[in-house]
Amino acid sequence: MDCLFCKIVAGEIPAHKIYEDDQVIAFNDIAPQAPVHFLVIPRKHIATLNDLSEEDDQALAGHILFTAQRLAVEQGCQDGFRVVMNCNDLGGQTVYHIHMHVLGQRQLHWPPG
Ligand code: 5GP
Ligand code: ZN
Numbered sequence: 001m002d003c004l005f006c007k008i009v010a011g012e013i014p015a016h017k018i019y020e021d022d023q024v025i026a027f028n029d030i031a032p033q034a035p036v037h038f039l040v041i042p043r044k045h046i047a048t049l050n051d052l053s054e055e056d057d058q059a060l061a062g063h064i065l066f067t068a069q070r071l072a073v074e075q076g077c078q079d080g081f082r083v084v085m086n087c088n089d090l091g092g093q094t095v096y097h098i099h100m101h102v103l104g105q106r107q108l109h110w111p112p113g
């Protein structure tokens with residue numbers, strides 16, 4: 001399987017990691033869209049949000065969310081930040097290994113593009 005984020009999990013491609021545990025890793029986005037922009041990903045390969053299983057992945061999904069929350073605060077975003085998960089081409093997904101974007105440290109606008 002040729003997955004960019006699996007290669008980051010495996011250490012085959014370098015990334016600026018800010019957190020890792022047995023289930024997830026978090027690292028800075030290579031093309032940041034805000035002063036703080038990192039991604040939280042599961043170590044397990046799951047291609048899209050549609051492939052996340054309610055039966056098998058509830059705890060993992062919660063762990064991704066709470067990791068994003070905790071790291072956002074640690075990175076100084078306690079006054080506000082945004083989490084985004086793009087799903088499939090129409091949702092703007094470009095890397096097919098699920099990831100939660102966390103953006104902060106600037107005023108974010110709505111609606112997104
Ligand atoms: P998506 O468009 O799938 O929601 O988000 C993919 C994100 O991964 C983009 O924000 C993009 O900048 C980031 N990205 C793509 N390739 C790499 C890489 O090799 N390293 C890192 N750190 N981020 C990447
Ligand atoms: Zn993968």
